[in-house]
C-alpha cells in the first residue's frame with residue numbers, strides 16, 4: 001500500500017522535475033566584494049527608494065541604525081515616517097505592521113533576533129499567514145519579517161534558536177534563508193516585492209562576511225526567484241543540502257572531501273518554503289547519496305522534510321541511508337566548549353559524507 | 368441586564384460607609400497641599416536636558432519632601448471618588464456592575480496626562496542630608512553599614528567584570544552603575560522568604576542575600592562550578608537557595624511569572640511576597656500589562672519595581688511611552704503605586720519596606736516606579752555616547768551618584784569613616800581579582816552537561832546522542848575543543 005502511494009507520488013513529480021534554473025544563473029564570477037550587511041542595507045535602500053509604500057519598523061532600527069547596523073543611513077535618507085523606532089513591544093509592532101499591510105503598505109519588520117518573534121507569533125501565523133485565504137483573496141499581506149536567526153556565538157538558549165522549520169511548516173508564509181551577499185540582495189528584494197508575507201531569516205555571524213558579487217547582482221533591478229535553490233558547487237558523489245551559514249560549512253566540507261577523492265555537490269536551499277524539491281531530487285538522482293545540514297533541532301526539521309521528499313520521490317536512486325547533520329537536540333548552551341558541540345561543525349559534515357560514501361567504518365561498528 | 372438610575376445623594380452615603388468620612392476629609396486636605404507642591408520629574412522628558420531640571424527640583428526639595436509626607440503610602444482612590452461626587456451633586460448615577468458611575472452634563476475628556484506629574488518620594492537630599500520631617504523607615508547602624516558596603520561591592524564588581532570583558536576574558540557583561548540604591552535598598556527591605564524575579568540589572572539583590580563574588584565570577588566565566596552549568600550568558604544569575612529566579616533574556620517575561628508565583632504564595636498562606644524588577648522598556652511589553660491586571664484581579668502579594676532609568680538601549684522614554692512615567696499606570700489597573708527617587712537608598716528602603724507590609728498583610732500588588740538613570744552603557748555591546756550626551760552621563764555619574772549620597776548620610780550618623788572606606792574598597796577589589804583568577808582556573812562544564820536537564824530524566828534519545836558524541840570525540844579528538852572534561 002505504501003509502495004503504491006510512493007509510486008504515484010513519484011510518477012507525478014517526475015513530470016515536475018526541471019533542470020535547476022539557478023544553474024544557468026551564475027553571478028559569482030566578478031571580483032567585487034560586498035558584505036552581507038551591505039547587501040541587505042543596499043537592498044532595503046533600493047526597494048525603499050523604488051516604492052514609497054515600503055517602510056521599515058522595529059526596535060532600534062532608526063537612530064541606532066539597527067542592533068546590527070543593517071539599516072545604516074536609512075533614517076537619514078527616508079525620515080522617521082518610513083524608518084520607525086518602536087517601543088519594546090514585538091506583538092505590537094508586528095500587529096501594526098500586519099495592519100499596515102492590510103491597508104496596502106509594504107512593511108519590513110525587523111526583529112532584533114527571531115527569538116523575539118515568539119512574542120509576536122500569533123500575528124505572523126494567525127493574521128499575516130491566513131488573512132489572504134480567509135478573506136478569499138480580498139486582503140493580501142505584503143509584509144516582510146526579517147532579522148538574525150539561528151545560533152550566534154556565546155549568547156545562549158534564548159538568543160540562538162533556528163526558526164526555519166517552525167515558519168516553514170505554515171502555509172501562507174514564504175521562508176527565505178540567504179547565505180551570501182548575492183542571496184541577501186536578491187532574496188530581500190524578492191521578499192519586499194512579493195505580495196505575500198515572507199519570513200526572511202538572516203544570520204548574525206554572516207553579516208560581516210564578504211562575498212564576491214557581479215555587476216548584475218549590484219544592479220538595482222537584480223532579484224532572485226523565490227522557491228529556487230542554487231547549486232553552489234557541482235559534484236557527482238554525494239549531495240549536501242544546506243541553508244544560511246551552513247552553506248559555508250558544506251562548501252568547506254566539500255573542499256576537504258575533494259582531497260579524499262569525494263566529489264560533493266552542495267545545494268544552497270535559499271528558500272525553505274516553497275522548498276525546491278525538484279533541484280534536490282535531481283541532484284540525489286545523480287549522486288545517489290544525501291546529507292542534509294542545518295543548525296536547528298533534528299526532529300521535524302528542514303532535513304526531515306528533505307529526507308521525506310527524497311524517500312517519496314527518489315527512493316530507488318538512493319545508494320546509502322540519508323544522514324541528517326543538525327544541532328544537538330538540546331537548548332543552546334552558553335559555555336564555548338559545549339556550544340561548539342551543540343552546533344554542526346565542518347568535520348561533522350565531512351564524516352557524514354564519508355559514511356554515506358562508505359569511506360569510513362560506520363559509527364556503531366567502531367564503538 | 369438592567370441598569371437603573373439613582374440620585375447621587377445615595378452615592379455619598381455609599382461612599383461614607385465604604386471609605387469612612389474621616390478618611391475622605393483627610394484625603395481631601397492632602398490633595399490641597401499637593402496642589403501647592405507641584406514638581407516635575409526629569410526622566411519622563413528624556414528629550415530635554417536632565418541636569419537643569421533637576422537642579423530646579425532640588426531647590427525645593429525640603430519643602431516638597433515634608434509636604435509630600437503627609438500623604439505618603441496612602442491610596443488616592445477615595446480622593447478621586449470624593450471629587451467626582453462633589454461634581455455630580457445634582458446629577459444621577461448609573462449603578463453599573465463593578466461600581467457606580469456618576470453622570471455629568473459636562474463633556475470633558477480625561478486629559479492624556481495628569482495636570483501635575485506624579486510626585487516622587489525622597490528622604491535624602493542630593494547631599495545625603497535628611498530632608499526635614501521626612502517620614503521614612505529608620506534603618507539600624509548594622510543594616511545601614513551593610514547596605515553601604517554592598518553598594519560599594521556592587522559598584523566594584525561592575526568595574527572589574529566590565530574590565531574583564533574588555534580584556535576578552537568573558538564574552539559579555541552588563542553594569543548596574545547608577546542603580547546601586549535600587550538594587551541594595553530594595554533587597555534590604557525584603558525578607559529572605561520573599562521571592563525575586565529579576566530582569567538583569569539587579570545583581571545587587573543577590574549580593575545582599577549572600578551570593579559570593581566567587582559565585583558571580585563562576586557564572587560569568589561559565590565554568591563547571593557555575594550553578595547554571597555554563598548554559599546561560601554572563602550575568603544571567605540564578606540561585607534557588609537565594610530565592611532568585613534565573614534571569615531570562617526575553618524582556619518582561621518575568622513579570623507575569625512573578626504574579627503566578629505570588630498567587631501560589633497566597634494560596635499556600637505564606638507570610639511572604641514576590642518582588643519583580645524590570646526596566647522602563649520592559650513596561651511596553653504586553654506581559655507587563657497582563658501582569659498588573661492579573662495581580663490586581665487575583666489580589667496577589669507582588670511588588671513590581673520598575674527601574675525607570677530613562678533608556679532602553681538607545682530608546683529614550685519619550686519614544687517608549689507617553690504616559691507620566693510608570694506609576695500612573697498602576698492606578699489605571701487598580702494597583703497602589705508610588706514614584707520614588709531611585710537614587711535615594713533611604714527612600715527606596717522605606718517604600719519597599721512599606722509596600723512589602725501592604726502586599727503581605729493586605730494581599731495586594733504594589734507598583735514602585737524608581738526614577739533613576741542608566742549610567743553605564745546598555746551592555747558591553749553598546750556605546751551609549753553615540754545616542755546621548757556625555758555630559759548627561761557624567762552629571763548622573765557624579766552629582767547624582769546614589770552610593771556617595773548614601774555614604775554621606777551614613778557618615779553623618781557617625782557610622783562610617785574614610786579608613787573604613789579605604790579598607791572596604793581594597794578588600795573587595797582583592798576578593799574580586801582572586802575570584803576571577805579562580806573562576807578562570809576551574810575547568811569548563813563536562814560533556815554530560817550538554818544533555819542533562821533538558822528533561823528531568825535523561826530520555827533515551829539524548830542518552831544515545833551523548834554516547835555517539837563520546838565515541839566521536841574519542842575517535843576524532845582533534846576535531847573537538849580540548850577543554851571538554853569527560
Ligand SMILES: Cc1ncc(C[n+]2csc(CCOP(=O)(O)OP(=O)(O)O)c2C)c(N)n1
Nearest residue numbers: 116568616617618646647648649678679680
Ligand atoms: C522580547 C525582547 N525584545 C527585545 C529584547 C532586546 N533588548 C534587550 S535589553 C532591551 C532594553 C530593555 O530596556 P529596559 O527594560 O528599560 O531595561 P534597562 O536595560 O534600561 O535596565 C532590549 C530591547 C529582548 N531581550 N527581549
Ligand SMILES: [Mg+2]
Nearest residue numbers: 646647678679
Ligand atoms: Mg531602561
